[in-house]
Amino acid sequence: MSRFTLEEYAHRLARTRDAMQARQIEVLLITSPENMNYLTGYDAWSFYTHQMAIVALDREPIWIGRGIDVPCATATSYLQPSDVIGYPDEYVQSSERHPMEFIAAELERRGLGSRVLGVEMDNYYFTARCFHKLQASLPRCTFKDASGLVNWVRIIKSEAEVELIRQAGVIADRAMTTAVETITPAIRQCDLAARIMQAQITGTEAYGGAVPGGLVMGIGAKAAAPHLSWTDDPVGSDVVANIELGGCRARYHAGLARSVYLGNPPGQLRELAAIVRDGLETVFASVAPGRTCAQLEEAWRGVISRFGLIKPSRIGYSIGLGYPPDWGEHTASLRPGDATELQPNMTFHVILGMWQGALSFVLSETILVTETGHESFSRMPRELFVVS
Template sequence: MSLSLRKKRAVARAKAAGVDCLLVTHLPDVRYLCGFTGSNAALVLAGGRAVLFTDGRYTAQAKAEAAGSRVVIAKKPVVTAACEWMEAAGIQRCGFDAAQTTVAALEGMRKSVSTKVRRGLFQAVEPLVAGLREVKDAEEVATMRKAALLGCQLFDGMLSFMQLGLTEVAVAAELEHAARLAGAEAMSFETIVASGERSALPHGRATQAKLPKRGFVTLDFGVVVDGYCSDMTRTVHMGKAQPDEREVYDAVLEAQEAGVAKVAPGVTCAEVDEAARSVLRTAGMDKYFSHSTGHGVGLEIHEGPRLAAKQTQVLAPGMIVTIEPGVYMPGRFGVRIEDMVLVTATGGEVLTPSVKAWIEL
């Protein structure tokens, strides 16, 4: 999908929301609409006009990346400059993303314009651009498929690297180093390596703890390729497992595969969550599953939709979501398995096909 079409769709959504202009300040949204990747920007969409405001550090970059937008190099804060431009252009109702705009930021926007237009100019709207971003086009899918497969490659390499006595930090460092050498521009988030009793921490970031002689090791990580994130989790076991450890792993794997199998257009997010959760409920382990089943992924590691109980949003072709049930038993161990799944016209396609079968190292 061209940037021009993305901007037209955003303008159409703004019009439907009752505003004649959209002020975009969330940087992933800015990138999605105009291609600009800098760290300081505001984008105004007003009818057929797209104006990008940034600072002097990005003069050349903005003109190269945002070729379809007018670029203004602001001599003041970019949002202030954007608001002043809107007043001068006669904008009557400007929509802003209430989910991404703080009270302080809104107050600053109001102070940037004259009193006579301040009261009615700024109108809070739902996250219009975030909604557009939930459905990926073919180019985005191709990029995310590349990122996901790179993640699988990295996991496969870690299986021969992990051994007794290595610290969690050493494992994370090796994985991240390999990722950069393989072409990743960054990690999607701080790599999670949680071993032994720490595997019961859903977000157990890597520490100086050493991999155990016997116990689980959970790896949760992702890479960024051309701005798009991947996300996957695998749990392996060091040494010979106890029967109850294998029982938990098998239940989580069954739950995860049930969630994956449920992914299809027209299915609600709550139905996918229930498909995974019900397996753990039957096994008597649902009380140890403490988070939602999954989330969307894209330019950000956490995007819509959210796969959780009571979430009535319907899946649509082009969405990419995670399926990541887990069981976490404090003081003992935890298991999580996660895949990225593309919603297709007929079902779901796993983008992270790395092995999920039981592994003992």
């Protein structure tokens, strides 16, 4: 069963239904695994096949997925067995039939075949073929784009969610400490990644970790590339290694990034590290309820502009519940023009990556917006780590 109380799920559903009514949506079709988890507790590595949680305004949610995954739903969700439905394996990755046809028939059977349906159009796990099959199979329904509806409900965390992200922050620190203590010029990048991943999943003696949304490394000549994976090459000497990882606890994430130099760092890199650290602390000092995401980015820009530096990409985003390939919530971003106001119990991954060729530097932490400011979920020193 889920880690959350039935009362918390009821609260989540009520807020979701309020958002549905505001958009005049009668039935919400949820295919993103994180939103499915958020509203039902469902948690399994089954998102490579089509599955769906269905939330109507006037009845309890239901889950529909591959038949062999029904035990996953009964083991992890709070749903009643009658609301957990499996489709036959003949629908799995078939050119002749599609799971959305099965789902459409179930909607019809439950009297939902002529409603206004909200669909998560901008979602990794909802394909063009999914939408085509739903439209063709439910000709009396009206379809609306419900992308982001549940994501925005999720942006303010409960105390139970905050505690899981706090624990994820501890795991992230342990994984990054492992990276700093393990990295050498001779170690293969893949072996370094393996040690980091072991720490991510081992977690602590009190609680273990889960598979996070990602692990990226930009090393040496590739340090300016923010989203590269590892190779089987040695790390090498006189290079910077930019490492971004996440701690993951029960699918809740805390992102963390640090840079390590193998050798004697050039003065230019040391200066960049000092500027970025000053920028991060300036951003954190600007965090308060009522401030906007754009104002936090403006505080950062005010620091780096004094040194003639520019960062064209956003400096952070809302983070929390996630499944591969991502841990971001696809809602608020710390960038110019984002007028989202900070509220207590929002969580952000603030990432200040200055990708400037071989002399690049990254520094990030995940924070909680509090009533008076912020709480960081990391205790790692905010510095350029040096390995001689």
